[in-house]
Amino acid sequence: MNLEENPKQNVIEEKELKPLNGGPVLLLLLLELTLSIVFFVLGCIFLDNENYILGGFMLAIGIVAFFAFFFLIPGLHIVNPNEALVMTYFGQYYGTIKHQGFYYTHPFASAFNPTHRGAASTASANGSQTNGMQDAPTLSKKISTKTMTLSNERQKVNDVLGNPIIIGAIVIWKVADPTKAVFNVENYKLFLSIQCDSTIRNIARLYPYDTFEDDSDEKTLRGSSQEIADSMKAELQQRVEEAGLNIQEVRITHLSYAEEIAAAMLQRQQAVAIIAARQKIVEGAVSMVKMAIEQLGEEEIIVLDEERKAAMVSNLLVVLCGNKDIQPIVNTGSIY
Incomplete structure (x- = not known):
């Protein structure tokens, strides 16, 4: 099939789940566990009194209920404030929990996060590399929707006049669409870091470092840093839109000539x-x-x-x- 004929065939629309309240379900599961122990004990008593039919029946119910408790308990999930849980069901998208609370979902539905330690280890084995603290694997499978900071390392680029300069920036960002962040890119943190490097390089080479003229209206990296940072924000937002990320601000933190011409x-x-x-x-x-x-x-x-x-x-x-x-x-x- 030609991909150009159906460019949106892999786009997944977000579906917000409204699962059961986890509190009553937990009480029912604990009651079931208690009853399973009671049935198991009664079954053993009846078997000891040579009532094999009733004892075997109650013993079987107790064993089945006991294992059913451990089968159903994985459906309980806790979602903290400013977190989201993207669920999959046997490889299919199941839904997203975006509100804080204690919930119960299908026990076979599992949370998916590409930045989780297990997923990150698999990606690293396949040849992907991480860069910086933002790309370090996380312990939780939940997607954080908090405002975060990406500190871009200083990089050497050429301005519009060909002068080598050293520039660094920070990016204030957050996950706006957890479903896109999980399924549209391999690792949304690594994706953001790479796009940030490319954006800073592309924007910096469009302007001179300085014009050395007081009456010049030309934008420069040194004199128009805020306007250029806004341009970086606009271009970076366009680049990461498909990953469901929202760029709130870009700030230039370091700007200087390279050592060879300083x-x-x-x-x-x-x-x-x-x-x-x-x-x-x-x-x-x-x-x-x-x-x-x-x-x-x-x-x-x-x-x-x-x-x-x-x-x-x-x-x-x-x-x-x-x-x-x-x-x-x-x-x-x-x-x-």
Whole structure:
């Protein structure tokens, strides 16, 4: 069969179970266990009194009831808050319990979780690998619907200019559809981790680390980190939608140049900062010199010709723009 003709043939729709209350069922099972012991004891008594028919009948009922108790007891399940239980019945999807409580289901229906220790060990033997704490096998077969954090390891990528950078992020996520998380992917935690790595790499290579220009409107990894994190969230959500996961937030936790170019980029940043600072100093010095000459002329404190104005401007600019303390020289004579 061509898979393109029926792309949804393996999609399983979630079916929420409404099982029996486990409290009354547990009381009935305990009563059954007690009666089985009573029948077993009475059967032994009747057999001892040579009443073989009644004794054998009661003994058989006691033995059958005793083993029936252990046959029926696996149907009891406890679901804690923010947990779900996905059930299968002889390889078929049976249903999902999504609400907290104590329930009783079919004794042959079993919980299924691909991240459970047994399932994870089987996947590892088949060649799958896990990465990080999020992919470690769990002890419970229940699916946690709590909000969780995936800490993505730092990875080296190239920005849009080809500069190697180191970037790391964390992902705040939760399981929104336990049925999809269990049946649509092999291991939803490992699936999320791999998709997170791919998403960060794809988004980071679309932007430069920095433009080194104050008036530039171009988005950069350093200057527009929140907007880029939102883009990562949108793309990651699209990638993990089929696994029933909900991405609540993506945060960039580490961003730096790679070691091989860090020193050169630091010098470039320092040069840009020095040029910007010098530009501000010169602009301020020119305005101050202009103001001084205008005030001297308006108040007629001193009359300066063009040559003296030029000398004064030169001296003031040297004083105001210098990066060292100026040693004043007092002139007691004529400048000519």
